[in-house]
Ligand SMILES: Nc1ncnc2c1ncn2[C@@H]1O[C@@H]2COP(=O)(O)O[C@H]3[C@@H](O)[C@H](n4cnc5c(N)ncnc54)O[C@@H]3COP(=O)(O)O[C@H]2[C@H]1O
């Protein structure tokens with residue numbers, strides 16, 4: 001395998017830019033987030049604020065977990081609970097000029113990792129697919 | 142990168158065995174599948190029949206899509222619709238002695254691929270994480 005494909009590159013060269021990434025706002029209600037997740041088909045997406053700063057991730061599983069009561073599914077909570085009450089704030093983050101090796105280590109346990117700039121503004125995401133696409137090309141040679 | 146890590150191995154050497162894989166049955170109702178998906182935290186899981194043959198995959202997104210009506214979420218359908226009406230039957234499959242390169246090509250676009258034997262009985266799953274774990278080890282050397 002040719003190691004140059006991975007070893008002298010930065011996160012920026014693998015980035016899915018923010019304008020292509022579905023996201024929701026911290027202040028949205030859960031019903032809006034559920035609609036965006038269901039319609040886009042993504043299992044988890046970033047949560048930003050109005051100034052485009054990254055706050056966490058929300059997934060369909062987190063929303064279902066939040067409304068699953070002991071007796072029944074409490075669907076009315078979809079209209080009252082907000083994304084910021086349910087999202088995961090403890091997420092790994094990458095910078096654009098981080099070495100790709102740092103990204104590869106993080107995607108072992110995360111389907112994707114959010115990328116931000118030094119001021120915390122959202123730049124896009126680094127995904128498992130972008131790495132696997134290049135590994136597949138390498139292995140075929 | 143040392144290509145031996147990938148190039149002379151079979152799918153069996155990367156397998157998550159079936160006894161460790163959460164699954165549901167074709168005849169289960171959607172409410173049962175939603176509970177298994179939410180409680181295990183997996184976004185998608187295999188669908189088997191009572192004789193352990195593989196029929197497809199079901200995801201939380203597929204279930205939400207099935208009950209999302211024009212006006213409101215039709216939650217009563219969770220108790221009436223069955224997994225087999227909603228699951229994705231058109232899925233890639235691998236055999237235990239397939240070359241790992243065939244698996245790597247498939248996981249570029251699929252988070253995991255189900256593995257079955259020649260008679261169609263479910264053996265386990267081949268996941269992106271198992272490949273990325275080894276790639277990460279390689280890249281660190
Ligand atoms: N509309 C689509 N078109 C083509 N392929 C699709 C697709 N939706 C899903 N996939 C495939 O399924 C994989 C898992 O998607 P999932 O939504 O679970 O997990 C996704 C999702 O949570 C997030 N993601 C990816 N692209 C996104 C985007 N444009 N906006 C928001 N989140 C995204 O990153 C995770 C990993 O993405 P990755 O590309 O590695 O892996 C994706 C991709 O290979």
Ligand SMILES: Nc1ncnc2c1ncn2[C@@H]1O[C@@H]2COP(=O)(O)O[C@H]3[C@@H](O)[C@H](n4cnc5c(N)ncnc54)O[C@@H]3COP(=O)(O)O[C@H]2[C@H]1O
Nearest residue numbers: 108109110161162163182183184185186252253268269270
């Ligand atoms: N309980 C847990 N413990 C540790 N890590 C966890 C975890 N649940 C999820 N993850 C991490 O998140 C990734 C995506 O999980 P997801 O459920 O979207 O997507 C999963 C899920 O749909 C399925 N899957 C994995 N293990 C499974 C199992 N034991 N039973 C059923 N389905 C499984 O394969 C997909 C890819 O799995 P992969 O391991 O590559 O990637 C997993 C893993 O890195």
